[in-house]
Amino acid sequence: MISGSGPDETLADVARRYDIYLPAEQLDRLEQYCRLLWEWNSKLNLTRHTDYQKFVTRDLIDTLAFAEHLGQGEHVLDVGSGGGVPGVVLAILRPELRIELCDSVGKKARALTDIVARLGLDTPVHHARAENILERRGFDTLTIRAIGRLRAVLQWFKPYWGSFKRMLIVKGPGWVQERGEARHYGLMRDLALRKLKEYPMPGTQSNSVLLQICPKAAIQPRNNSFKQ
Numbered sequence: 001m002i003s004g005s006g007p008d009e010t011l012a013d014v015a016r017r018y019d020i021y022l023p024a025e026q027l028d029r030l031e032q033y034c035r036l037l038w039e040w041n042s043k044l045n046l047t048r049h050t051d052y053q054k055f056v057t058r059d060l061i062d063t064l065a066f067a068e069h070l071g072q073g074e075h076v077l078d079v080g081s082g083g084g085v086p087g088v089v090l091a092i093l094r095p096e097l098r099i100e101l102c103d104s105v106g107k108k109a110r111a112l113t114d115i116v117a118r119l120g121l122d123t124p125v126h127h128a129r130a131e132n133i134l135e136r137r138g139f140d141t142l143t144i145r146a147i148g149r150l151r152a153v154l155q156w157f158k159p160y161w162g163s164f165k166r167m168l169i170v171k172g173p174g175w176v177q178e179r180g181e182a183r184h185y186g187l188m189r190d191l192a193l194r195k196l197k198e199y200p201m202p203g204t205q206s207n208s209v210l211l212q213i214c215p216k217a218a219i220q221p222r223n224n225s226f227k228q
Contacts, residue, residue: 046083150178166214
């Protein structure tokens with residue numbers, strides 16, 4: 001029996017409870033991903049979401065928000081991939097994207113490499129900080145989830161805007177306060193922030209948001225270069 005789910009419930013059963021309907025092949029691969037992640041979780045602390053209910057309501061719903069706002073064939077660097085959310089899940093949901101994963105913790109990078117290989121995904125995994133990768137390579141979008149406050153994230157990547165076009169960041173209800181903090185420290189001066197999506201966090205009274213941050217110079221009047 002899977003904790004938090006009914007004794008015979010599949011991932012598809014739980015997803016339908018939240019009006020999420022995916023092709024059978026994707027659901028099968030997502031179930032396989034969950035099994036591999038939880039297998040590794042017995043050795044490493046990769047996730048607290050160790051049943052289908054938590055995976056759907058936290059990980060899958062967040063990743064679907066990212067997937068909705070990534071353009072066809074974008075080159076994506078998933079920052080601080082941890083157990084693979086959103087990066088591995090995105091690679092399953094949007095196989096045409098060029099996704100690369102990175103984590104600075106060697107044990108997590110090795111776990112990700114094993115998970116990706118056993119899923120048969122063509123998704124490179126880097127044991128490195130994202131900043132080190134951006135010193136050598138360019139990307140369209142950075143996907144960011146649960147790696148730090150907005151002030152810290154913008155400070156880390158301030159020198160590297162020439163190596164990527166935008167950030168997509170999932171945040172909880174404290175995002176307005178974090179934006180104010182980043183503005184106070186002058187980190188938003190040349191950047192434009194747009195709330196792309198707001199959606200409920202199941203089981204709570206709060207909402208999550210998907211934010212896009214890009215240089216103000218990249219925004220064209222009546223012709224947003226990032227419009228999907």
